[in-house]
Amino acid sequence: DARVTQTPRDKVTEMGQEVTMRCQPILGHNTVFWYRQTMMQGLELLAYFRNRAPLDDSGMPKDRFSAEMPDATLATLKIQPSEPRDSAVYFCASGGEGRTGELFFGEGSRLTVL
């Protein structure tokens, strides 16, 4: 059963620490999206990739966030240094049918920054 896998599921860290979230997209999918979900802001698009190339990361705070796809099976979202306002659930989603296809979401990484 193909699915998007995200790690860690839960992360509690201290302010100022580096946080790395990982995502394994569904095999064969060529687009990967990172979203952040909070009660106040809802679902915000942070960054997305097509064929491992970043297409848009305008939703991401550039000074502390970075997103990469080192290979087709791994996408990473890094926060350095982390701040309490980064506390949220971070979702990775992948898609494989171009612009008409739906996205498949992972279960999310819940980040708490103290």
Added chain:
Amino acid sequence: AQSVAQPEDQVNVAEGNPLTVKCTYSVSGNPYLFWYVQYPNRGLQFLLKYITGDNLVKGSYGFEAEFNKSQTSFHLKKPSALVSDSALYFCAVRDGSSNTGKLIFGQGTTLQVKP
């Protein structure tokens, strides 16, 4: 720029009654529209989509949605609600004329179905 509005934070219906969750969108090109559902502590699950063709699209779990171009709406409907339909529902839009494929979500609507 594309955007989605879900005007209701919460919709309450009695089990067995029809339900509607509203969505309006704004996009400069052709709209590709999607509905997703999220259960507590889970990721989003795809319900249905409109790309082209028949304005009424049918999806998973008995849900359907009607695309209305003149009103720029894509409301989610179900003829008879179940308690198990209680969840958070998201409408999303993609600009079909854009090469980027960016998918933007609304704020979400919580559906509460009471027995």
